[in-house]
Amino acid sequence: MAESFTLPLRSIPEKRDRPDTLPVEIAQINNQWGSFREVNEDVLRNKIAEEEEKDGLEEVEESDQDAADLDSTERLEQLYKRRAEITQFAMQAHMETMFALDFVSLLLSKQAPRQAETSMSAFLKQVAPLGSLNAEVVHPPPKPESTTKDVSAVSRGWRIQNFNAAANKLLQAASRLETEVASETRYWNEVLAVKDKGWKVSRLPIERQSLGVQYGFIEAAPVFRDRGLASLRRAEDGALSLDEGLIPPKARFVRVRVIQDGRLSGSSKPMRSSFNGDGTIEDRILQARDTVYEDELFHELVREARAIASFGVTTRQNLIQIPASDNLEILLDLVDTDEDTSEHEHSISQQGISIAEGLAHTIRILLAYAHRQNLRRRTQLPLPLTPKTRPVPEHQLIRPALAYIKHMSQVRWLQSLLEDLFGVLKSAGLEPPAYTARIFSTGMQSHSSPAPAVENLVGQFLTPLLSTFNGKILTPRGSFSIAIHTNLSSPPFGTTFEVSFNMPKYPDLESPGKLSHREEVEAAITHLLLLDVVFTISSDSSLKHECDRDPAKRTWEAIYPQHGELLIPTPKSNSGKRKKMKIVLSRHELSLEIYTVRCIDGTGRGNWEMPSYHSMPHTWKPSPIAGPPKPPSLMDFVSKMSRS
C-alpha cells in the first residue's frame, strides 16, 4: 500500500499572490470591531471572558448531552425527535423541490408546452395558464472590477473550505476503516484458530448474522444440548469473546465426598483448574464444555437419585446423600471449582481419596456411555407415534457404582467370615482345604457384539455383579459354593447370597438357597462347618483303627449332628453313664464340652445330664501370634477323651 500512488486529498495551501495590505486590514478591523480608540484592556478581558464562558457553556451542554445519552428513555425520546426532524426536513426539501419543478415547468411551458405540462402539478395547471411565464436573457450592467474580484475571492475561499471539509471526512473514514479492518482481521484469525483446533463453528440458529461455536454434547438431554452453543462476539478491538448468554461463566464440577465412620475421608478434585477470566478463548470454550457436562451430570444424578430413593438415597437442593455400605457414605454436590476444599484435612485417607476419585471418574464415564446409548437409541427406526410421550429412562450412573461398592463390601465380609472360620478350624488342628474365590466372574465373558469395544467394556459394568466362592470341606466329596449377586438396575434389587452345600454324609441336608442377610449366611456356613467337624470326629479313621485293636476305645457317634452332639456308644451291659460331647462352632472359637449322661440315647437334659469331670469347656481360638503354649489339637483331645 505504501508504495502505491498516493493522492493528496487536501488542497495545497497556496501562497496568496497578493497579501492584504495593511490599510485594508485596518479598515476590516474598524468595520468589525469598531474604532481602535475604544479598545482597552478591560474591553479585551471582558471579551476573552465572554468567549470562554461561551465555550464553557457549550462544553457543559455537551457533557449534559453525554449524560442524557446514558439515559435510555431520554435517548429514545431524542431519537424520535431527531427522526421527526429528519422527516420534517425531508418533507420541506420535497416541497421545495416540487415548487422548483413547478416553476421550471411553468417557465418551459412557454417554449414546449406539451412536454412541460407533464411535470406540472395539478394545482399549478388550475391556477396558471400554460405559457404565462417567460424568461429572457437580461444583460446586467457591468459590475465594477473590484466586485468581481471580491466575488471570485469569496467563491474561491468557499471552495477551498469545502474541499478541506471533504478531505477531512474522507481521511476520517479511511482511518476508521483501517481500524475496522484490523479488528476484523484479528477476529477472523481467532475464529479460524478456534476452527483449526477442531471446534465446530457455525451460524447461530436464532441470530443468523453472528457466529457460534458448538462445544456441547449432541446426545445430551435437550436442555443441555441447546446450552452447548455459544456465540463468538467481537470486542471493540477485535478480540474474540465467548458469549454464553445467561449461564454464569463460573466453572463448576460435581464433587464426590466420601464419609467413612462419620468423618470426611476423601474428596474428589476438579479435573481442570479454573482461571480467572484471562484465559485464552480455547480455555474458555473448554471450561464452558466442562461446566455444561458437569451440570448435566448433576442433573442426571439427581434424577437417578430420586428414582432410587428406595435404597436410602436422599436428595436435597444441591446435595445427594448415598449410604453405600456399612460405614461408607457418599455425598455428591455441584460446587464451584475454586471453592476451598481443604477442610478437615486431618481425617483424609488415601483410601478415601481413591474411592472418591474412582467414583468421580466412574460417573463421568457412565454419562459418556449414556450419551452413546442415546445416539444408538435415537438412530434406531422410531417407534410408532402414540399420544403418550415415552418417559426418558434415568441413566445408570449411581447404580452401577453403588452396586460395585456394595458388592465389594459383601465380598470382603464373606472373605473375612471364611477366613475367621477357617482360622478357628486351623487353630484346632484341622486342616480345611482352601477355597477359591472368583470375584466378578461375570465380567470375564466376551461376546462379539457390533458395538465398539469401549461400549462393551462399560456395558459389562452395568450387568449384575456376581462373585463366587467354591471350596471343599473336610468330609470327602463334600463341597460348598456361595454366589453373591448384586443387582441395582432391575428387580430384585440388592445383594443375594446363593449358598449351596454338598454333604454326601447328610443327603437330606438341603441347601439354604437364596439368602439376603449376612446373619443367615453366617449361620448357614457355620452350621455346615459344624456338621463337617462332627462328621470328621465321628469318622476319624485313626480312631477307628485304634479301637479295632483296643476294644476299650470307642468311637464317637454323631447323634445330633445339627446340635454338634456326639456320644460314645457303650456296650449294653454298662447301661449307666455315657459320655457325650457337645461342639459349638462360632466365628471366633470352637468349644468342646464333655458331659456324662445317663439315658440311653443321650437326649436327657437337666437332671439326667451332668457335666463330666472335665466340666470346663475346651476352646480353640485363632491366636494372632503363634505363641509357644500351643494347645493340643482337636483330634488329639478327642482321642484322649475317647480313650478314658
Next chain:
Amino acid sequence: MHEQSLFASVPVHQHHELLQQLAGLTAMQPRHCLERRLIFKAYRKPGMAGRIGASQDLQQGDLQRLNKMLNGNMYYTQVVGPVSESDFGSTAPIDRDTQMAGMDDSKPYDSSSPSYDYERQPWKLEFRDIPEAGTRSAVTSRLMSSATLPRGDVVEAMNAWGYHFITEYVVEGDMFVLNDIAIFLHRVLHYPGGDESSLPRRQLPALKDMTLFEKSGSYVLQAFIIVQDGSNQETMKTASQHLFGLREQLKSAVLLEQADRLSLDTRAK
C-alpha cells in the same frame, strides 16, 4: 398402524450432496441398508370363498366380517429381508453343501469368502394398503402393518397363508432418523437376467451386476412417520405437521410432496 409419508425424487448428481445435508440435519451418519424384497400376491384358495360352513353359532356381525374377510380385496404384500453387502456374490456356506446339492454345482466353493445363508435369512412381512382417498392433508397416509416371519424359506409359509410368490428385487439406500421421522433415501435394483425364477433366489449375484430399475440411477427420498392409532386425529395431525416441518427444512434441497395415490395401489386385480 398408519404410515404417513412424503416423497421426493432425487437425481443421481444430487445424491451425494443430499446425503451430506441429511447427515447434518439429523446429526447422524447414514445407515446403509440393503433389503431383499419379495413380492407376494394373495389368491383365493379354491373353495374358500363364499362357502361358510358350520356357521350356526356365528353371530350376524361375525358372519359379515368373515364374509368380508373371505371375499374382500386381495392385496400384494412384501416380504422384506435385510442383507449385507458381503452377501452379494458370495457362495453358500459349506455346511449347507449337502442340503443344497444341485442348486449351484458349477460354482466353486471357497471357504474363506463370506457366505450367504438363505436358510438363516430373517424376514419381515410388510403390508401396505392403498393410500387413503380424499384426505385433506397433503401427505400420503395409508394403513400398514408388519410382522416378523420365521427365518429361512418363507415361500412355503406364505403359500399356506394364500400368497403366491411373484417376483423379487433389491432396495439399496440410506436411512436417517430425525426424531419421529424416518428418512429413507433409496433406489430399486433388479437382478440380472430377468425374472424367470419362480422361487426366491438362494444366492445373490454380485452387487455390481445388479441393474438399476430407474436407468438414470436416481433415488427416491421417502420421509415417513408411523402412527400407532390411525383413528386418533390428534396424533395423525401431529405426524403430518412433523412431516411438513421437515418439508420446510428441506425446501431448498428437495421438494417433498404427496405421492400419486394410484401409483401406490397394492390391490391385486
